[in-house]
Amino acid sequence: MFEFKHKIEFQDSDTIELFGQDYFGDKSTFWNSHQTRLKNVCDKVCMTGFPIKISDLQFNKHQVIKDKNEFDIWLNQNQPFECKCSDKNDIKKRIFNFKENKRVLNVLKLNIEKEMYFKTGKDAGSGFDSGSQTFFYEYGKLLPEKTKVTLSTSNLLINSDSGEVFAFQFGQFTFLLKCNYLNLDFDKSYTTLKGNAVDGEVDFTELGNDWAIVDVNFEGDEHQYFLDAYNLTLKKKRN
16 A cells, blocks of 8 residues: 655645655656646745745655755655756746736736646637637737636736736626726716626726726726736836
């Protein structure tokens, strides 16, 4: 009977246990299962970061791994596996590190240590969520696929290089756009952050005047305003 050899505790207090190499031997089914566990460990540590705690369950020893380099060394010595953090993990970190996103993340109650579900491009959104289809493929139809992100249950439009969020979906059919510096075809004072939206009474005043609910003022030109907002993030990045 095989027993787990290592337990890894992550920043969010979740744990994953690993068998030793003798678990899989020359049996491909066990090998594939072991590799899947190692990949889950890699994905998790790339998402949540360091330090992590690794326990040797056989000898009751513990060590704290402080960075990716130390983790790679530990893997090489104990669980041979090449852990590569994907571009998606880098994008996620940029979203949480971009200072102007803080209020948006607060509104959506998103936390980097908790949000593991992360999809980008054509994988973002859901065919079962008609609001996400409107958001990404009607309002966002002029935007590059790389701007489209689903983080946990939230749909966002971002500058993938800087991580800046310039639009997001709230509920099913309430959409917010960062439009303070857009050349709008109507008076910005007509826009609102509070009131009765499709999803009921909402209050987004904590976002500040940079933002507005995409309402009838934008009707018919949403796709162009969304593109303009994205282009502004590109200019900001260059500046």
